[in-house]
Amino acid sequence: MSYPSSTSGSREPGRPQRRYPAQEADLAALAARNRLRRLQPARGLDFSSNDYLGLATSGRLRRAARDALERGVPVGSGGSRLLRGNHAEHEALEQEAAQFFGAEAALFMGGGFQANQAIFATLPRADDLVLYDALIHASVHEGVRLRRGQAAAFAHNDPDDAENRIRTWRRDGGRGQIWLAIESVYSMEGDVAPLESFVGLARRHDAVLVVDEAHATGVHGVAGAGFARHCADVRLLTLHTCGKGLGAAGALVCGDRPLVDLLVTRARPFIFATAPSPLAAAIVRAALRLLGDEPELQASARRRIAHAHAEAGRLCGLDGFATQIMPLIVGEDAATMQLAACLQSSGFDVRGIRPPTVPAGTSRLRVSITGNVSEADITRLFETLASRPDLLSPEALS
Ligand SMILES: Cc1ncc(COP(=O)(O)O)c(C=O)c1O
Incomplete structure (x- = not known):
């Protein structure tokens, strides 16, 4: 049994390729069920991280790190x-x-x-x-x-x-x-x-x-x-x-x-x-x-979240969201990953989430409204979703 082996990482010339039949069989079985997980580089607009305020790359926290290093x-x-x-x-x-x-x-x-x-x-x-x-x-x-x-x-x-x-x-x-x-x-x-x-x-x-x-x-x-x-x-x-x-x-x-x-x-x-x-x-x-010190951080997160909820409704007819985490339930693993790939190829970093992270039959896109996107980016994401009604059917997103 074989599995589609990772393309990341290269083997040193002359390094023997050791086999692990049981583990490779596990990997092949996961691949056959569309459950093999892969590390992917962060690429595209950030609709996937938990950096909800955009602080991870903020100048303010970088300065705090530099100051801390300087004081020893x-x-x-x-x-x-x-x-x-x-x-x-x-x-x-x-x-x-x-x-x-x-x-x-x-x-x-x-x-x-x-x-x-x-x-x-x-x-x-x-x-x-x-x-x-x-x-x-x-x-x-x-x-x-x-x-x-x-x-x-x-x-x-x-x-x-x-x-x-x-x-x-x-x-x-x-x-x-x-x-x-x-x-x-x-x-x-x-x-x-x-x-x-x-x-x-x-x-x-x-x-x-x-x-x-x-x-x-x-x-x-x-x-x-x-x-x-x-x-x-x-x-x-x-x-x-x-x-x-x-x-x-x-x-x-x-x-x-x-x-x-x-x-x-x-x-x-x-x-x-x-x-x-x-x-x-x-x-x-x-x-x-x-x-x-900066209540505006939270206020702007709230505005982004409200905008995302409104655009999901206006452009895609989706509602019922409560926070910055917006699950779009697709159901099927393969269809979920196809929809994620479609958005990724349009420049949006949206990831599919499959079992066992979520219950079987509820595979989904987890759209996260982070501090690294603008309201215009959010509108474009939902416009792109709306332009693929084949992937985004109301039944699939119930
Ligand atoms: C609800 C919840 N609790 C705990 C954790 C684990 O936290 P950490 O990523 O800091 O290990 C996570 C991470 O995704 C989480 O979503």
Whole structure:
């Protein structure tokens, strides 16, 4: 069995070609099902990244990086935070982030995937119950997989289903703590969680509500501090990734001191990993200050998003979008990739998303309204989509 091998990377002359029959068969099987994934260079207008404010390439964050280097901030941490890798920049960021996100304490980690693994593998105890939204990010599943104890999904954005599961678990003798895991903005659906209802649910059952704000941070809430910033009187842990709206790298876990302290002392993804670069911490700190100082960043993101929703309706008859993430559900894997290729060849970087990232039968284009496109670019994207009615049939986009 063969598979279409990658054209990227070249073999050194004289280097023997070693064979891996089992792995090559896996690759061939994936290719046959249209599921082989490939790295592609970033090309075309950015309708695909999570750089929602355009900060990743902004002069302001570049200047912050240069200033940090000039005042002696090292590019590498050199070790785990618990050993020599702890730096004043990490701690300064954590202090500012706790204040910005309205929490007692914050912990800076290498990324959101690692942070979710750390939270769910470390904090719930064996007799606790973790309930997570059916569309929660893969990193939460990874964390849940690493621990003992019970966990179950509830129907997407359905606090009533979550509550029924809590009641059943209690009735069956469950005694421990409930942990509720949701995203404020879902990464592939672009819809928003009914946060107030989940806060009420958490209060009624004295649960800990864990809100992954990965796609809200920087974009939504006052000063981009996320949707959960003002949730009061509830046990709350929030996750703010720093490589998306904040344009940098890493992730901040924000919550009450005992939870953060337990992560520091027990979370294996935190303990057994080299600390993030202090330079990254300095850049994230600058990004948070920028959000506070320049409300126009958020205001212009809001205008772009509103324009995209309006143009999707006017030009393509598409509606029901809630945020900067606009999923165009196609269904079939091959048709999705064909539509993506068509847009890419017209200069738009729009990517197709297939299972297992999304449920089978719901392959889609994930159109992301980033800070790297103008309103005119957005209009042209939807004009191009509208010009291919063969690929964009109303049934396909239901
Ligand atoms: C909802 C959500 N949580 C966590 C992550 C992981 O964050 P990071 O990319 O910082 O590892 C992502 C990344 O795509 C995400 O979409």
